[in-house]
Amino acid sequence: MNLRLKYVLVICCIGLNFVVLAQDFQGKAYYQSRTSVDMNKFGRPDMTEVQKQRMAERLKQMFQKTFILTFNRIESIYKEEEKLVTQGENQRGRFRGMMSGAIDGVTYKNVKTKALLNKHELFGKVFLVEDKLPKLEWKITGDTKQIGGYTCFKATAIQTWEDFDFTALRGASTAGEDSETVTEEAPKPIVVEAWYTLQIPVNQGPASFWGLPGLILQINTDRTTILCSKIVLNPKDKLTLKAPSKGKIVTPEAYRTIAIKKFQEMRSTFRRRGGNQGGRR
Numbered sequence: 001m002n003l004r005l006k007y008v009l010v011i012c013c014i015g016l017n018f019v020v021l022a023q024d025f026q027g028k029a030y031y032q033s034r035t036s037v038d039m040n041k042f043g044r045p046d047m048t049e050v051q052k053q054r055m056a057e058r059l060k061q062m063f064q065k066t067f068i069l070t071f072n073r074i075e076s077i078y079k080e081e082e083k084l085v086t087q088g089e090n091q092r093g094r095f096r097g098m099m100s101g102a103i104d105g106v107t108y109k110n111v112k113t114k115a116l117l118n119k120h121e122l123f124g125k126v127f128l129v130e131d132k133l134p135k136l137e138w139k140i141t142g143d144t145k146q147i148g149g150y151t152c153f154k155a156t157a158i159q160t161w162e163d164f165d166f167t168a169l170r171g172a173s174t175a176g177e178d179s180e181t182v183t184e185e186a187p188k189p190i191v192v193e194a195w196y197t198l199q200i201p202v203n204q205g206p207a208s209f210w211g212l213p214g215l216i217l218q219i220n221t222d223r224t225t226i227l228c229s230k231i232v233l234n235p236k237d238k239l240t241l242k243a244p245s246k247g248k249i250v251t252p253e254a255y256r257t258i259a260i261k262k263f264q265e266m267r268s269t270f271r272r273r274g275g276n277q278g279g280r281r
Contacts, residue, residue, distance in 0.1 A: 126247035
């Protein structure tokens with residue numbers, strides 16, 4: 001009887017420890033994001049090849065970013081890694097920082113409540129864009145590959161216009177320096193390719209992506225690739241995840257309308273002041 005009781009107690013302790021570890025499981029994942037640009041959609045028709053090359057390099061630098069995903073089993077926060085703006089970056093560095101806050105911002109996800117909250121700073125004003133996590137119908141393909149020592153499985157889904165993380169604003173923002181107009185494309189579905197690992201059993205991923213039985217380490221969508229470069233699990237200093245709480249609460253549609261209007265006003269002001277003379281050398 002005593003032996004059985006000890007056996008039961010040991011099993012209970014093991015089970016309790018497992019639950020505690022599962023609840024406390026957390027980590028950080030670092031992602032490199034790169035977006036290629038179709039130069040036919042930017043700039044003026046009379047731009048020289050030198051001007052096009054200069055603009056292409058500028059856009060390439062703007063869309064090469066490092067993001068950090070802080071996560072546990074229920075919540076995650078995804079934001080760009082903070083960097084100091086050097087004197088050499090000057091106005092272009094501040095411009096990129098402003099665009100990052102207006103477009104990328106801070107993304108909070110809660111897979112239990114299905115809450116999605118994006119914090120954006122637009123020309124000095126803070127907005128909290130409330131939404132629900134987009135539900136993608138993932139299809140497991142059976143393909144596998146290694147990413148940083150983790151075995152990853154491939155899944156694909158079709159992303160609709162409503163699922164976009166304000167990517168419609170990227171054209172408006174990047175056209176600000178050299179373009180006279182912004183061409184709005186008709187909505188179209190995008191094939192999303194995700195690579196996730198069961199070795200990190202959290203229902204999380206970069207940006208607004210989620211819904212797979214393991215951490216998503218790579219996302220390919222249209223012209224953007226997001227690739228995990230580093231993972232830190234259960235760091236010594238416990239991580240605290242809190243949803244952003246300060247800012248004006250708006251819907252995604254309302255924020256998109258406000259942002260496009262502000263970008264258009266910025267371009268008009270830019271042109272009245274003589275274009276990008278200060279940015280050219």
